[in-house]
Amino acid sequence: MKHLNLLLISLFITNPLFAANGEENYKAYCWQCHGMQGDGMGINIENMSVQPRDHTDKKSMSARSDAELFKVIKEGGLSIDKSVLMPPWADVMSDAEIKAIVQYLRKLCDCG
Amino acid sequence: MKYFAQTSFFITALTLSSLALANSGSTLLKERCASCHDLTGPVAQTAAEAWQRKAPDLFYAGIKYKREWLTNWLIKPTRIRPAGYLYFNHIKPGPKGDVIDKASLVKHPALTPSEAEKASAALMKLNQSPTELKQGEFNGKSISMSFGEMAFDKFNGCMGCHQIEPGYGGLSGPEVYTVANRLQEDFLVSFIRSPQAWNPNSLMPNRHVKEANIQKLVAYLVALGKEDWK
Numbered sequence: 001m002k003h004l005n006l007l008l009i010s011l012f013i014t015n016p017l018f019a020a021n022g023e024e025n026y027k028a029y030c031w032q033c034h035g036m037q038g039d040g041m042g043i044n045i046e047n048m049s050v051q052p053r054d055h056t057d058k059k060s061m062s063a064r065s066d067a068e069l070f071k072v073i074k075e076g077g078l079s080i081d082k083s084v085l086m087p088p089w090a091d092v093m094s095d096a097e098i099k100a101i102v103q104y105l106r107k108l109c110d111c112g
Numbered sequence: 113m114k115y116f117a118q119t120s121f122f123i124t125a126l127t128l129s130s131l132a133l134a135n136s137g138s139t140l141l142k143e144r145c146a147s148c149h150d151l152t153g154p155v156a157q158t159a160a161e162a163w164q165r166k167a168p169d170l171f172y173a174g175i176k177y178k179r180e181w182l183t184n185w186l187i188k189p190t191r192i193r194p195a196g197y198l199y200f201n202h203i204k205p206g207p208k209g210d211v212i213d214k215a216s217l218v219k220h221p222a223l224t225p226s227e228a229e230k231a232s233a234a235l236m237k238l239n240q241s242p243t244e245l246k247q248g249e250f251n252g253k254s255i256s257m258s259f260g261e262m263a264f265d266k267f268n269g270c271m272g273c274h275q276i277e278p279g280y281g282g283l284s285g286p287e288v289y290t291v292a293n294r295l296q297e298d299f300l301v302s303f304i305r306s307p308q309a310w311n312p313n314s315l316m317p318n319r320h321v322k323e324a325n326i327q328k329l330v331a332y333l334v335a336l337g338k339e340d341w342k
Contacts, residue, residue: 042284092314
């Protein structure tokens with residue numbers, strides 16, 4: 001039964017029909033640090049040793065490729081020599097969902 | 113023989129009274145808790161479904177919570193998650209960044225001591241675990257507070273979302289300075305190992321912490337729970 005549950009869970013996670021879109025996932029997982037406006041002013045920042053990136057900063061966001069953004073969301077800050085505070089979201093979102101977040105980031109920074 | 117009969121009588125009476133307590137608690141759970149908590153499972157399979165839930169799932173409460181804490185908390189509930197169950201429903205923009213929208217937070221109803229006893233007895237019977245949980249997952253070893261904090265904050269970044277003392281740490285996740293008083297240590301080990309095994313749409317990421325380090329993190333949480341935070 002437990003194996004069946006795990007199978008169903010993995011099917012739901014990987015099936016695009018059940019995936020949330022980039023904006024919805026950004027709201028659920030990114031707002032807490034990067035803020036409702038994407039400006040890096042989330043509710044968690046007060047005691048953070050490294051402040052979250054401002055996703056509305058056109059200049060700094062333009063310096064990041066889509067591949068880099070994908071990698072840091074999927075594998076976490078340490079994967080690109082950035083802060084441990086940025087966690088890896090690979091187990092939470094599918095590659096397609098992470099790509100949708102990257103597309104949403106490009107909208108936020110107006111640097112697509 | 114007489115001694116055996118008396119002992120059997122008392123054990124049977126105790127078992128029956130415990131069952132009666134859980135049964136009446138079960139009715140109480142259905143009447144007072146089911147409108148916000150899922151008591152039967154299964155876990156939400158889609159994000160949309162998960163994000164509509166109003167409160168933590170309770171269908172595996174018996175393998176997650178500590179009974180004594182449950183009873184006391186139900187009599188006098190306090191806020192565990194500074195920004196509510198799903199933080200993103202309880203925040204608003206402020207002049208210096210986002211803030212908690214306190215007016216949107218719902219206060220958990222309190223039970224009488226008798227109701228709380230019944231409810232916690234019934235909750236401890238709920239064991240529809242979404243994943244396998246082995247007894248004895250936590251090795252029970254201790255850790256110094258300084259090493260523990262280093263593991264929790266510097267090496268794993270958990271403080272980003274969790275408070276390690278009142279007023280210090282992130283606000284989106286539940287406070288962790290009381291977590292070892294609330295939750296069973298074996299559950300904590302399993303949940304840190306894979307939050308998504310318990311809830312595929314958990315807001316807690318899986319950092320793939322090494323087994324030895326999971327033990328250190330839980331040992332730190334246990335140490336935090338022994339501090340007097342009042």
